[in-house]
Amino acid sequence: MSTKNLVTREPETMLELARRTEPPLPGSNRTHEYLSALEQKVLWLACWMIHHANHERASRDGLKVGGHQASCASVATLITALYFDVLRPGDRVAVKPHASPMFHAIQYLLGRQSRDKLERFRAFGGAQAYPSRTKDTDGVDFSTGSVGLGAAMTLFASLTQDLLHERGLLPEGEPKGRMVAIVGDAELDEGNIFEALLEGWKHDVRNVWWVIDYNRQSLDRVVPERLFSKIEDFFGAVGWQVVTLKYGKLLEAAFARDHGPALRQWIDDCPNDLYAAITFKGGSAWREHLTRDLGHLAGIRALLAEHDDAALARLMTNLGGHDLELVLEAFHSVTDDRPHCFIAYTIKGFGLPFAGHKDNHAGLMTQDQMATFKQAHRVPDGKEWDRFAGLDIDPDELAAFCAAVPFASRTEAHATPPVPVPASLPMGRRAARAATQEAFGRIMGELARDGGELATRIVTTSPDVTVSTNLGAWVARRSVFNRTEHADVFKAQKVASSQLWAESRRGQHVELGIAENNLFLMLAALGLAGPLFGERLLPVGTLYDPFIARGLDALTYASYQDARYLLVATPSGITLAPEGGAHQSVATNLIGIGQPGLLAYEPAYADELAVMMRFAFEHLQADDGESIYLRLSTRPIPQPERAMTDALADAILAGGYWLRQPAPGSELALVGSGAVLPEVLEAADALADDLPGLGVLVVTSADRLHAEWRAAQGGRGDGAEAGPTTLERLLAPLAADASLITVLDGHPATLAWLGSAGGRRVYPLGVDRFGQSGDIPDLYREYQIDAAAIIDRAARACQDRLQRP
Ligand SMILES: Cc1ncc(C[n+]2csc(CCOP(=O)(O)OP(=O)(O)O)c2C)c(N)n1
Numbered sequence: 001m002s003t004k005n006l007v008t009r010e011p012e013t014m015l016e017l018a019r020r021t022e023p024p025l026p027g028s029n030r031t032h033e034y035l036s037a038l039e040q041k042v043l044w045l046a047c048w049m050i051h052h053a054n055h056e057r058a059s060r061d062g063l064k065v066g067g068h069q070a071s072c073a074s075v076a077t078l079i080t081a082l083y084f085d086v087l088r089p090g091d092r093v094a095v096k097p098h099a100s101p102m103f104h105a106i107q108y109l110l111g112r113q114s115r116d117k118l119e120r121f122r123a124f125g126g127a128q129a130y131p132s133r134t135k136d137t138d139g140v141d142f143s144t145g146s147v148g149l150g151a152a153m154t155l156f157a158s159l160t161q162d163l164l165h166e167r168g169l170l171p172e173g174e175p176k177g178r179m180v181a182i183v184g185d186a187e188l189d190e191g192n193i194f195e196a197l198l199e200g201w202k203h204d205v206r207n208v209w210w211v212i213d214y215n216r217q218s219l220d221r222v223v224p225e226r227l228f229s230k231i232e233d234f235f236g237a238v239g240w241q242v243v244t245l246k247y248g249k250l251l252e253a254a255f256a257r258d259h260g261p262a263l264r265q266w267i268d269d270c271p272n273d274l275y276a277a278i279t280f281k282g283g284s285a286w287r288e289h290l291t292r293d294l295g296h297l298a299g300i301r302a303l304l305a306e307h308d309d310a311a312l313a314r315l316m317t318n319l320g321g322h323d324l325e326l327v328l329e330a331f332h333s334v335t336d337d338r339p340h341c342f343i344a345y346t347i348k349g350f351g352l353p354f355a356g357h358k359d360n361h362a363g364l365m366t367q368d369q370m371a372t373f374k375q376a377h378r379v380p381d382g383k384e385w386d387r388f389a390g391l392d393i394d395p396d397e398l399a400a401f402c403a404a405v406p407f408a409s410r411t412e413a414h415a416t417p418p419v420p421v422p423a424s425l426p427m428g429r430r431a432a433r434a435a436t437q438e439a440f441g442r443i444m445g446e447l448a449r450d451g452g453e454l455a456t457r458i459v460t461t462s463p464d465v466t467v468s469t470n471l472g473a474w475v476a477r478r479s480v481f482n483r484t485e486h487a488d489v490f491k492a493q494k495v496a497s498s499q500l501w502a503e504s505r506r507g508q509h510v511e512l513g514i515a516e517n518n519l520f521l522m523l524a525a526l527g528l529a530g531p532l533f534g535e536r537l538l539p540v541g542t543l544y545d546p547f548i549a550r551g552l553d554a555l556t557y558a559s560y561q562d563a564r565y566l567l568v569a570t571p572s573g574i575t576l577a578p579e580g581g582a583h584q585s586v587a588t589n590l591i592g593i594g595q596p597g598l599l600a601y602e603p604a605y606a607d608e609l610a611v612m613m614r615f616a617f618e619h620l621q622a623d624d625g626e627s628i629y630l631r632l633s634t635r636p637i638p639q640p641e642r643a644m645t646d647a648l649a650d651a652i653l654a655g656g657y658w659l660r661q662p663a664p665g666s667e668l669a670l671v672g673s674g675a676v677l678p679e680v681l682e683a684a685d686a687l688a689d690d691l692p693g694l695g696v697l698v699v700t701s702a703d704r705l706h707a708e709w710r711a712a713q714g715g716r717g718d719g720a721e722a723g724p725t726t727l728e729r730l731l732a733p734l735a736a737d738a739s740l741i742t743v744l745d746g747h748p749a750t751l752a753w754l755g756s757a758g759g760r761r762v763y764p765l766g767v768d769r770f771g772q773s774g775d776i777p778d779l780y781r782e783y784q785i786d787a788a789a790i791i792d793r794a795a796r797a798c799q800d801r802l803q804r805p
């Protein structure tokens, strides 16, 4: 249901609600006054920004623009306290997605955001709907949007900071930054939160603050009260300090009066939905309920008599998360680096006409409501974007205050210069037969042994598949990261093991439990070490290819914020034969093509992999680079005897090369990718008599070929000069109407589009059903990627050609 304009209420009541600034409490200094004023202004600007986007800007497409005024309002006090007082320059923040306008308003007040961007909130080129590292220009530390990920990301960023610190890469003597998340309470329904908390506990995570905007509302509803006590317990169980800000100082003062404890009990017992509904209804509803339930108590009768409806509403909604002084006290009383969870009770839509209404998530103030709101905030017409209009404090004073807040002196971190990458990577012993996964392990082992500066910047990580993805040799030399040193107990006990597993403060491998979300968040944090902490790391993550899907949203999240990492996914496909369908990936190649910011390669041979890995370490660091995804296999296959030339390396990186050059004008060609090359070559041999000069094209990156082809089309559409693409050049020797048989152990659509590049017919072979246990011959036959299937398609292609007009 669209909740746009769903609620109206009496303007007078609204005015009372909107006028929230309490007179400065005795003993409070000017800071409190400034912060109160700024809190109001931030809320005004955020609500106006959303209103402007929806009501003042002309719509060309009839779409509702949206924005979340209620979600902004509940976090006003917390976010003001943080940015204008508590945060230090080295702190990094993930702001809950729906408070994006609050973040942008704050940056505007701090002089880090332009008015133009605010006026174009949610419009092309304007401030983004949800804070975005890459699209916003006002210093977003962590993108948010997919709930749960931003919070968890801060935890992995803190681990990254620890890792840099232990390795002496951060300036001595400077305090570590706090990784702060401003979190919506419903975000804690996401399982990835708890996966992250467990991982954080294992790693003794420090310097993380999660500030939970506990408005007890999600998108659809008011959430039940019992849930959060469990969540609170969980934080405690994993070593977090939980600070609950339930009641503000007004309410605490009321509780201290005669029969005050009965009032506290009444609110404590009040179901969340009832509290929210009465909040929405306002002062008279509070009076009615309290009179009915507690009117027999003289102290309560006196309290009701002393408060008019507006004052009563203010009192009864005086929750901890809206009490600036309390919030500041709570933040400033943290003196250690333990992870802290602040559970701040708030009201969704606080100070807005739909405060507490269960449908307020997407609620927008109407024109009339905005007019009243504007009046309450004393913003003159035409001064809506003014930084300090309508406040009781001299604008110059406020500007000076803003300029002096600690956070304002922050400068963005810039990564140190690129880490040099050698011209080739050491491959170790060459074998006549090799699997790409095994080759990966060998290259990493060689890097660990003598990888120079490059190796010192590599950090590997894996969700409990370090050994089975062949990172063992790397870990044996570079050890597992742990702030507490730990020898390999099996070694100390002289128990034979091929895996050496020492844990060290300078370790270069982060061992994670089996949670792929955590892997991708760890990669995201390591991959942002440069922009976040000013020191570059080159993260390498390994996992089984099918389980990319398990962490796919976190992978997307990592790429969305342009974190750079090398993802090595292995084993892949039905080639994993006996392991069966649960472990056999089918659609990951399509993820490789479809995922922005991630360049996918699938090597067939070990020497291709070495070229790709070398390139990856360079490309991760390039300004216009991307992350790299390598899809590997455990199948040992005969290796071509060849020297790696520059031309071959270039072709491998560009997306493909002819393993067997086609005769000019060939009417058919075989195209293969990855572990199926032996079948392709077997079929080519079998067809050689009938089709002399039959070419075999190895596609090393369908993703790269596709991207280049698409880009070239765009370029040509713009009238720009563009030469033939790699794919067009590769296919040029073939007849214009040649047929292509494409084969891979993955989804056939990966290569099925190849014909479009030059109007050639494609016969795509690949896997589009779930796999099962078997051996490679059985499975390749069953799924039609064996030599016989290739030969069959070749014969069909030849027949089809004969029948063409
Ligand atoms: C992974 C994911 N699923 C669903 C959504 C859609 N969604 C946006 S906000 C929201 C509820 C948020 O509630 P809460 O975190 O409590 O935020 P607040 O109450 O402060 O708005 C949902 C389900 C989303 N953004 N991300």
Ligand SMILES: [Mg+2]
Pocket: 184, 185, 186, 213, 214, 215, 216, 217, 218, 348
């Ligand atoms: Mg909520």
